[in-house]
Amino acid sequence: MEILVPEESEAGKKQEGNTIVWEFPEGCYIRYSANDTWFVRPERFTIRQTSDPKIGGREIGARIPAVIVKMGPRSTITTRGPDGKDVVVSGHHIWVRKERFAGYQEPGITEYPAGSKIWFADRWTIQQEKFSVRVDKDVLQLSGLMTTVEETPGDTHFLLPSGCSQIIPGSSWGTFTIACTIPIALFVSFWMYRFRKGHVVEASAIGAVGVLFATVAGGWIHDSPLLDSIFSLTKNQTILALCAYGFIASVLPVWMLLCPRDYISSFLKIGTIALLVVGTIAANPALPCPTVNETFADGGPTFAGNIFPFVFICIMCGSISGFHALVASGTTPKMIDKESQVRLIGYGSMLIEGLVGVVALIAAASLPVDLYYDINVDLDKAPDFQKKLDELYEKQGIDRNAARARIGVQDLAHLKVQDANLAEMEQLVGGESLRGRTGGAVTLAVGMSRILTSASESFIDPAHTSFLVKYWYHFAIMFEALFILTTIDTGTRIARFLMQETIGQAIPQFAKTDWLPGSIFATAVVTLGWGGLVWTGSIGTIWPMFGIANQLLAVLALCLVTTILINSGRARYAPVTLLPMLFVTATTMTAGVIMVNRFLAMPDRITGALNLSLTVFVMASVAFILLWALARWIAVLRGVIPTKTDV
Template sequence: MSILLFLGILALFIAGYFFYGNFLSGFFGVDEKRVTPANAKYDGSDFVPARNWLILFGHHFASIAGAGPIIGPVLAYLWWGWLGAVIWLVLGSIFMGALHDFASLFISLREEGRSIGQIAEKYISRRTGFLFLIFLFFTLILIIAVFAAICADTFINEPQVVLSSTGLIPVAILVGFLIYRLRMNLAGATLVGIFFMVALIFLGARFPLSLGVSDPYTLWVVLLFVYAFFASIIPVNILLKPRDYISSFLLFFGIAVSFFGIISRPFPLEGAKLVSFNAEAGPLFPVMFITLACGAISGFHSLVASGTTSKQLANEKDAKKIGYGAMILEGVLATIVLFCVAFALGAIPEGKTETEIFSLGFSKVCYFMGDYAKFVALVILNSFILTTLDTATRIARFIMQELFQLKNKWLATAIIVTIAAYLALAKKWQIIWPLFGAANQLVAGLTLIVVSGWLFCKGKKYYIAFIPALIMIFITLSALILKLINFYQKENFLLCAIAAVLIVLGSFALFEFRRVVKCRVK
């Protein structure tokens, strides 16, 4: 039963990619002869066309994945069972998430590589664009702080992943040098990168690294932000793109061995099938839909698509593979995580964190890997936290430069890193983190509003994006209202105020959409 269910879900994802993905490519008007911003605005730093679409796919996929498609499915399964999560993953990914990612990438390509916030300013209103950019900026600051804190904690608690994760930095520089300077063929450079990556995994397991200081958390956070500072400024083809490309093979490997483990022998789906209300988390609707984001639909993806990916795409014909395809693959990853948890639920001790639950489930599914399975799971997770950290820092720098017209990228990045480091070191991010899920999904809803405005102004049927936008805005506002009531009852007035601001922002965007009818195609 579990094997047939898993294969059936994969079949739906594949069908969605070929049928709905192809439909969207035609609907939006993909033109392989059109010059992309990466070529038209080439600057050797941010606007750099990828030599091969696979390299950019690796960057995009590694950046959007992060910890989301692992932690979200674990929580959704534990709180509400597997059925609701599976339905949301399949329908959300195919008809909303992949549309959201592809559309935000495509309209950024057509708008000279501008961010989704700048596009909102042009096609909705200046007020909407400005408020959206402010909202995106602070959301990214929170993401950067949280991912740095999570990564630091992982390095402290699991010292065997340190060498495996940080060692990829010089490997990525080597691979970038081979591809872009020595012009080595992609297959050869990839094999070199994979060889060193595998060697690092074995070396990391054998030689765990600890800092040996009284306050390792502070030192790790500082080191991570030093890395993020330089990684977000230097040209993308030196570190960011090759690092994400090589890192993506870790995730491909994890997906492949998990697939084999799931279909190689039947496992029972343990735990509840469907729970409408969880005493700890709340009702399935709307809370599950903001908890299980990555894998279904996530607003952060639009920031990557319009922030870095659109500036590196060499040909529009690859927009579906990267924008739509990466989201579908993330849906597959989230589904695999669900099955890992389902198979291991009965053997998980109480008090385990989401990452520990995932690693235990992965080790049970990949039983043939023995003791290395749990370690590989942790390496995969931490590697993608790092990729999201440097990508988010670069995108935040773009947005800050757009907002304040800063020409000095070093200064802009320094300000971002300083604010995020303060939140991470003082652990202030924990205060507002309960609202992150809703804020992230509000970004998705607002992005789809912007896409709707763009389509309307281009004379296309905008409802293809507007209906998903309404669904996401409704889900998010419902969740925010529930949270606002909960925060008020607990007398947490700071979070009450933030929730109220987010509710107003979502409502304001819908109100401003009426201005789109006044738009004239230039």
């Protein structure tokens, strides 16, 4: 940090214990790094420092004779607060339009208008949408909300204190819709198993209609201040709700909740994908994303790594997934009536999921480049990638300032959805927050809503289709959430089975999956396990190895099928599974080696050691099984071990 003091003025200095206190006069200039811009401080301010600053010689600044005072890293800028006490005011710079500044919403929270500019490291970036900032209670008492650094006739430049966090509001609309799927599933289960036994299609149709109605009704919840506050859950409340659902769904009989939910979601998934395929053909969206993104060729905000091998780790379920092998060996066999259904359910479902992957890629690639990255860059990483993003936007001919100029000017009712920027999309989807919503779910929902709204322009006046965006968006969110909840309940149930089977080796009673005390105990342990990881944020420390573990499970599944083919004397068909197995093994092991090197370099030694040990254990286990299987294959093919034709 450097301060320019005009030559006709001087800074006062005094000692208070181990702290040096500097009093600076009005009209000083200040910057926070060598590459930063100088800002005028019209008011007096104070700096407290634990050690002597180094005072440089006289220099000539931008037409201002001044003495540059360089402050040490432990310095804090202070200004006089309303109560007469010194308060810290170091942090982010925000430049806002005066006439749009909403001010303080409530103690500790400030709302900034659309079109504000934020200083990231060495550049300004425009925030197209409005946003709110919260200051923690302790910081608020010490620092206040913000300090006015500079004012011009049209703008005000604020400086936020350290410890601020941007508020990402929850979605009452989405929460209500997903919550409704649980009682709807219970109703469907009793309909098909008690009231109208065997009428699966009829019950599923009733459930699908109920879910669609809940999606529309979610808009009424969003518009009601009371109901909106009830269903706008915090992060921790959401975690507790998911844990409660996972526990209950895993303990209840399959027919009561898991099965009917899967029936409903299956019909909705197939119908939604069919709708999206038709909509994509009708809309014929342009794909503005570059074919090869050279800016992030070595890794970027979406995944940290080269295209090879990490693209094969990121794109999992749409092409191959080991988790499905676990599901197919745990819960699916219990729900199949006869062997002839296996091909349709197993192979057919993976074909549908592959189609989902292709359509999802089209939906994501159809988004404007800047809108895609506004959604997919984590808020914590935005300062790190802003420079490269600006370079990418310049290559693509995207003028970010044009979006600021039209704030408050566009008529959203007649805005073409394909022309909407982030701020306008947030309004079109019902006021939801879209920035920094990483993970792909919001990206797919926004892409689907744009495609389906554009497709509807074939039979609706394009000037009156914008109202459909929010319904398509929340329909897509509901469609995706059904996927996620299915993973939670099925994954928890499988983990419960595995735990009961393991404990059952020592206590035989636990091996009985229908023994209620054992089911409750195992489910509670599993739910507390994954719930605790999510609650504490520790899930993020081991998440990087999950993609690798998932693909290696797929390797084991392909290895098992290859072994069955060779053992049964059908080795001529083995290449069908052997070649994909070799490819997945090569890409995943390469990614594993890269990740191991990253774990070794992690500053947090404990986290690095945990990730390293887990990754190496999984890789070594798979390598051992592959070598064991290879020895078996060779022995069978050479006639050392006879084939088994009854397999």
